[in-house]
Amino acid sequence: MPAKTDEIVFKALDSFKIELPSWGFANTGTRFGKFVQAAAATSTEEKFSDAGQVNKFTGCCPSVAVHVLWDFPEGTRSIGEVKAAAEKHGVRIGAINPNVFQDQIYKHGSLGNPDPSVRQAALQHILDCIEIGKATGSRDISLWFTDGSNFPGTANIRHRKQWFIEGLKAAHDKLSANQQLLVEYKPFEPAFYHTDIADWGMSLLMSRAAGPKAKVLVDTGHHYQAQNIEQIVTWLLSENMLGGFHFNDRRYADDDLTMASIDPYQIFRIFHEIALFEWETGKRADIAYMVDQSHNLKGKIEEMIQTANIAQELYAKAAIVDRKSLAYHQEKCNLVDAEECLKDAFSTDVRPAIREWRRAKGLAEDPMAAFRASGYIERATKERQAKNLGSISTYA
Ligand code: RM4
Ligand code: MN
Ligand code: MN
Numbered sequence: 001m002p003a004k005t006d007e008i009v010f011k012a013l014d015s016f017k018i019e020l021p022s023w024g025f026a027n028t029g030t031r032f033g034k035f036v037q038a039a040a041a042t043s044t045e046e047k048f049s050d051a052g053q054v055n056k057f058t059g060c061c062p063s064v065a066v067h068v069l070w071d072f073p074e075g076t077r078s079i080g081e082v083k084a085a086a087e088k089h090g091v092r093i094g095a096i097n098p099n100v101f102q103d104q105i106y107k108h109g110s111l112g113n114p115d116p117s118v119r120q121a122a123l124q125h126i127l128d129c130i131e132i133g134k135a136t137g138s139r140d141i142s143l144w145f146t147d148g149s150n151f152p153g154t155a156n157i158r159h160r161k162q163w164f165i166e167g168l169k170a171a172h173d174k175l176s177a178n179q180q181l182l183v184e185y186k187p188f189e190p191a192f193y194h195t196d197i198a199d200w201g202m203s204l205l206m207s208r209a210a211g212p213k214a215k216v217l218v219d220t221g222h223h224y225q226a227q228n229i230e231q232i233v234t235w236l237l238s239e240n241m242l243g244g245f246h247f248n249d250r251r252y253a254d255d256d257l258t259m260a261s262i263d264p265y266q267i268f269r270i271f272h273e274i275a276l277f278e279w280e281t282g283k284r285a286d287i288a289y290m291v292d293q294s295h296n297l298k299g300k301i302e303e304m305i306q307t308a309n310i311a312q313e314l315y316a317k318a319a320i321v322d323r324k325s326l327a328y329h330q331e332k333c334n335l336v337d338a339e340e341c342l343k344d345a346f347s348t349d350v351r352p353a354i355r356e357w358r359r360a361k362g363l364a365e366d367p368m369a370a371f372r373a374s375g376y377i378e379r380a381t382k383e384r385q386a387k388n389l390g391s392i393s394t395y396a
Contacts, residue, residue: 005320009353010360012319018247018311019063019094019290020054020304022047022071027388028294038385039377040300044071045085046384050301052089053376057367058308059358063094065142065290068129069102076128079135086136095140095182095244095290098129101190109147111167112160112196119163126171134176140244140288141175142217143168144184148191148198160196168210175213182217182243182288183207187224189254199223200232204241215243219292220266221254222246230269237277237285244288245270247311256294258303260310267311268346271318279323301377305367313350321345 025041027034041047048064055061064086072078086093100110100122108114110122126143133141147164149155172181185203188195197203200216207214216236223229236242247259247267260267274285289311295303322341329338355365364370371377 005348006353006356008319009316009350010357012316013060013312013354013357015284016312016315017060017062017289018308019065019288020051020061021065021067021290021292022051023067024291024293024295024304025050025300026070029296035296036388037300038388039380040384040388042384042387042391044082045088046380047071048086048089048091050380051304052091053301053371053374054304054308055091057364057371057374058305058312059361059363060312061091061304061308063092065095065097065292066093067097067099068125068132069099072132076131076135079132083136093136093138095142095288096129096133096136096138097142097144098126100125101144101146106146109160109196110145111164112145112147112155113163114156114159119167123167123170126167127174130171130174130179133179139178140180140182141171142182142184142244142290143171144186144217144219145197146190146195148188148193148195150191150193152193155194157194157196164196164206165209168206168214172211172214179213180243181207181210181214183210183214184217184219184222184246186219186222186254200236204236204239207241207243216241217244217246217288218242219246219248219254220259220270221248221250221256221292225252229266230273233270234273234277237274242285242287244290246290246292247307248291248293256292258293258295258298258310259291259307260314264310264314265346268314268317269342271315272321272342272345275318275321276323276326299377301371302368305371309367312354316350316354317345317348320348320350 025047027036027040041050051064072082100106105118105121111119113119130141183203183206185197185199186195187198197206203216207216218232220229233242249257249259249262251262278285291307326338326341329341358365
């Protein structure tokens, strides 16, 4: 690989961080059942401990997104304890995810519920999360709503839209100067007729209505089949409205499989559009890269290391696209040459350069092998198996 390519890869990796979700370390399953893993995290502290391992071996995952209901059992009263646990394991608390979907009151929605007292309760929880974010120094409040309906005629879609705007505005009002709202969309599930924030356009309108510190969050699993996600990404970038990503892969619906396991070219194309935007504008796109996966079958820490590895690899491949040639070929409508520009970069084996980058950073060349050799999983199994096998697992 030419020295120049190595240099580009090094620079790209230096700037690339991806946030881990606390919920990726606990036992999860499908609606049909859960296969409990003996070594899975059983507490918020154990989730941080596991995330700390991923960061220790990959060097690119310094922060952990938290789900407030699952990680802050006492709400704002848990802040001190949770903060201390993160510090102890060398990770930072990242995006704060409110949970306005699990409580019984949310059967017919949260901010879009026809009952004003439920809307108020949902707003109050989001405001508590904003306070938690202030206390933990987290910039992002990451909002995902299950709101919607299952049957035609059962909900007033326009009223619900208005209630959402009111709620998001009220939340936006309470942000500190360095906080922001990320508004996630999803076309269906759990609602199967209409979802209040179903696609990026709705999310964009909601964010704009909420205020200047609200942006769109793109979860790669939250689209209809065949949707061109990288086009959404470029449009949001050009509108300065791309706030962040939840990465995962899918084949059918919101499958939450390992990032790039089904279609690595998809993630490469997303990273390429971001790199192209940064190259053309000369400015860094301020994007929260986050993982949102559910590890039901693979070992959770191993799956997360695998995810961090592939994320780095695809980010590096996107960085080495010959953008000057690409621009030339696009201009001349040289279709084959333009396409080959992307494919050349995608086909380049950047792994030797990544290994070298790791060596230079004092990291293990092979994070997975180093983790396996560390004995961590054996220790965790011993410590946690009684709790895991003896309890009915929850999504938290
Ligand atoms: C949703 C969505 C949210 C995540 C929950 C657990 O499908 O992706 O981002 O917080 O799952
Ligand atoms: Mn998500
Ligand atoms: Mn999802």
